[in-house]
Amino acid sequence: MGDSITMSAGEQTGQSLSHLSESCRPDEHPPVATGRLGVLLMNLGTPDATDYWSMRRYLREFLSDRRVIDYSPWIWQPILQTMILTRRPSKSGALYRSIWNKELNESPLRTVSRSQAQKLADRLAARDTNIIVDWAMRYGNPSTESAFKRLVDQGCRRIVLIALYPQYASPTTATAYDAVFAVLKKMMWQPSIRTAPPYYDNPLYIQALARSVQDGIAEAGFEPELLLFSYHGMPKRFLLAGDPYYCMCMHTTRLVREALGWSEAKAMTCFQSRFGPEEWLQPYFDRTLENLPSKGVKRIAVISPAFATDCLETLEEIAVSGRETFLAHGGADFAYIRCLNDSEAHIDLLEQMAVQELQGWLPSP
Numbered sequence: 001m002g003d004s005i006t007m008s009a010g011e012q013t014g015q016s017l018s019h020l021s022e023s024c025r026p027d028e029h030p031p032v033a034t035g036r037l038g039v040l041l042m043n044l045g046t047p048d049a050t051d052y053w054s055m056r057r058y059l060r061e062f063l064s065d066r067r068v069i070d071y072s073p074w075i076w077q078p079i080l081q082t083m084i085l086t087r088r089p090s091k092s093g094a095l096y097r098s099i100w101n102k103e104l105n106e107s108p109l110r111t112v113s114r115s116q117a118q119k120l121a122d123r124l125a126a127r128d129t130n131i132i133v134d135w136a137m138r139y140g141n142p143s144t145e146s147a148f149k150r151l152v153d154q155g156c157r158r159i160v161l162i163a164l165y166p167q168y169a170s171p172t173t174a175t176a177y178d179a180v181f182a183v184l185k186k187m188m189w190q191p192s193i194r195t196a197p198p199y200y201d202n203p204l205y206i207q208a209l210a211r212s213v214q215d216g217i218a219e220a221g222f223e224p225e226l227l228l229f230s231y232h233g234m235p236k237r238f239l240l241a242g243d244p245y246y247c248m249c250m251h252t253t254r255l256v257r258e259a260l261g262w263s264e265a266k267a268m269t270c271f272q273s274r275f276g277p278e279e280w281l282q283p284y285f286d287r288t289l290e291n292l293p294s295k296g297v298k299r300i301a302v303i304s305p306a307f308a309t310d311c312l313e314t315l316e317e318i319a320v321s322g323r324e325t326f327l328a329h330g331g332a333d334f335a336y337i338r339c340l341n342d343s344e345a346h347i348d349l350l351e352q353m354a355v356q357e358l359q360g361w362l363p364s365p
Contacts, residue, residue: 036130037361038156038191039354040147041117042163042176043309045139046107050096055089062139067175092312099315109311113137115342116164116309116350123351128362132156133354144179151191158192160357162350164308166205167248168198171234194357200248201255204352208345209252209305210259216337217301224301224335226268227260228288229253230318231306233271233280246281252305272304273313289322293330300326303337308346310339 047058063069063080101111113135121133132154136147151159163176177195184190199205217224231249239246250269257267272285292300302322304314319336326334340346355362 036132036155036157037128037358038151038154038159039120039124039131039133039358040151040159040161040180041113041120041133041135041350042144042161042179043109043113043135043137044172044311045137046109046311047093047096047140049105050093050100052089052093055093055096056085058140059088059092060085065139065171065175067178068171095312095316098320099312107311108315109309110137112309112341116347119342119347120350120354123347124354127355131358131362138176138179144176145183148180148183152187156191158194158361160194160196160354162196162353162357165306166198166202166308167200167231167245167252167306168243169234169245170238170243172232173198196353196357198248199349199353200252202349202353204345204349206252206255206259208340208343208349209256209303211345212337212340212343213256213260213301213303216303216335220301220333220335222299222333222335224299224333225266226292226297226300227257227262227266228285228300228302229256229267229269230272230285230302230304230322231269231281232304232313233274233284235276236279236281239281249306256303256305272317285318285322286325289326289331290329292326298331299333300331301335301337304339307339309341314339 045058045062048054060080063084064077066073069076069080096107099108100106101108104111117133117135121131124131124133132151134142134147134151136142136144138144148159161177161180163173165172165176168174180193184193213227229249229252234243234245249271253267253269257264268283268288270283270285270288271281274280274284302318304318307314314336323334323336340349
């Protein structure tokens with residue numbers, strides 16, 4: 001019986017991919033790049049510009065997703081194509097212009113997402129130069145398909161997908177991964193895929209949020225009577241059908257409050273951005289802002305933990321419109337606490353998540 005040879009998972013991976021890239025192919029075989037690992041950061045999306053037609057393209061793609069709007073297309077599409085897409089692009093475009101990164105001519109979401117990916121790439125390259133990081137949007141550009149194919153074209157035969165939604169939800173996490181699976185259906189040679197789980201209770205995430213609250217309050221210069229946790233809303237029937245989003249949001253709120261050492265009376269969860277006539281998760285953010293001053297709560301801070309990156313829903317809906325609503329109804333002080341964005345604490349978290357999902361693919365240290 002011959003001598004046995006034991007190799008680490010990383011050594012096996014490297015040998016097999018190198019073997020495929022250098023031999024066992026006929027002369028006419030097209031070039032194939034292999035031997036690298038990919039990490040794809042995935043966020044919701046952004047329009048390319050704020051003009052009517054750019055906004056219309058973005059909204060049409062977003063609001064046509066059956067994970068987002070699950071009504072029958074026979075009912076929904078006529079409403080979308082006529083009533084909504086004739087009016088909403090202009091209104092949404094005006095809101096986007098109020099927060100637009102004019103220097104780079106792009107949305108803040110795109111600016112920060114690029115920075116997140118670059119900082120994570122630098123971190124992971126220090127561990128292994130064969131790791132490539134890219135970023136994609138579920139709606140708009142850079143598209144999921146283009147970013148995924150870039151990784152494959154650079155030789156990534158094993159790819160980790162990280163949807164930047166701490167709390168799992170069908171209209172966010174699931175549709176992000178759906179988009180990649182749709183690309184895989186068209187590929188002759190599919191790479192191996194891993195999807196990162198929700199991280200609503202990850203200790204690094206909770207610690208980063210708690211620290212951001214402390215820093216945000218110090219920057220605001222006043223002590224809030226209440227910290228409002230505002231999460232993006234969804235129809236209540238999603239919860240009743242088994243979507244875990246609501247429960248994960250409540251869990252995040254509790255863990256951050258406990259990390260801050262605050263009582264239950266100092267934190268409240270609510271939900272923003274509802275759409276359409278049906279009942280959504282409650283309490284509603286806008287109505288909460290209207291009612292708090294009459295209950296004697298005049299100084300508040302607001303954080304939006306469901307968003308990994310500041311965007312229209314945080315920079316305009318909360319920081320501008322939310323502030324105006326609260327002050328107009330008798331509030332005295334309002335502070336918006338920014339998302340984790342490309343902070344070092346957030347990159348620490350993303351690095352931990354990526355390395356955890358890359359286990360068995362990376363060479364042993």
